[in-house]
Amino acid sequence: METSMPKVFQLGFVALGVADFERTRDYYVDTFGTTEVDREKDGTVYLSVGYHHHDIVLRPADDKSLLHLGYQLNAGTELDAFAKEVGAFGLKAQKKSDSQPGIAELVEVEGPRGNIFQFYETIDAPAPGFKSGAVSPLSLGHVAVISHEAEKLIAFYRDFLGFWETDWIGDLANFLTCSYEHHVVNIVNAPLSKVHHIAFQLQDNSHQFRAADRLIADGVPTKWGPSRHTAGHNVASYHYDPDKNLIELYTDMDVFVPELGMCQPRPWHEHFPMKPKRWDPQFSAWEVEFGFDLAQG
Ligand SMILES: [Fe+2]
Structure with missing residues (x-):
């Protein structure tokens, strides 16, 4: 059977706009067992399950929403070339540098009906470790x-x-x-x-x-x-x-x-x-x- 490899190999993170922010942040840290690795001036927190810089991003917002999904590109993917391919497919793509902690370079894509994707080849791995005594997913x-x-x-x-x-x-x-x-x-x-x-x-x-x-x-x-x-x-x-x-x-x-x-x-x-x-x-x-x-x- 002929198969070609997908351009990405895993879902890297989910970024949410959060209305009930403090309770939700505390739930993800204390009950769910992630670690807060970074916090931006606007209050956005970056939470790690145990290895990557972030698996979940929570941003304070008036209404809850899905902000974007992060997917990790296959090793060796050249971001400019990837952005061009996205454009050729008919979607808007923009390369961004230092737009979020933990990811130096990414390509942001506006998908159908406002679905925003962020594609990156590398993400920092501070490896804060997996918490014990909480839900602590893998x-x-x-x-x-x-x-x-x-x-x-x-x-x-x-x-x-x-x-x-x-x-x-x-x-x-x-x-x-x-x-x-x-x-x-x-x-x-x-x-x-x-x-x-x-x-x-x-x-x-x-x-x-x-x-x-x-x-x-x-x-x-x-x-x-x-x-x-x-x-x-x-x-x-x-x-x-x-x-x-x-x-x-x-x-x-x-x-x-x-x-x-x-x-x-x-x-x-x-x-x-x-x-x-x-x-x-x-x-x-x-x-x-x-x-x-x-x-x-
Ligand atoms: Fe499911």
């Missing part, structure tokens, strides 16, 4: 975005960035990846423009229960799960941060093998080989009722 994993212009957004990911499509749920959700994980982004086709959820990987399934215990100790209820999804087969649990952003914690995500166009076989798969397919609108492998309206967020 890594930022994926983001689910609701878009008015899902088709255009999917085309950018698939046709320009080279993401592989790994599954669909009805006409509602598309799953795409640039790595071994089943999805790095899912795009929900609905007349809204917002982030649906942000997902972090945990160590293993026992970490799901430790995380849920840790969350409720700080008064944060788990709204769904841990339970297994259909597309991706991740064991997932969901809760809200204080600004009402939906946060997914996941383990056991399907491993996509691009050379074969399929996921590594697992005992709980409904069919073999687990190739990309259009699922019936059923999100839970165990038929547990899924508690979130994807089209509403």
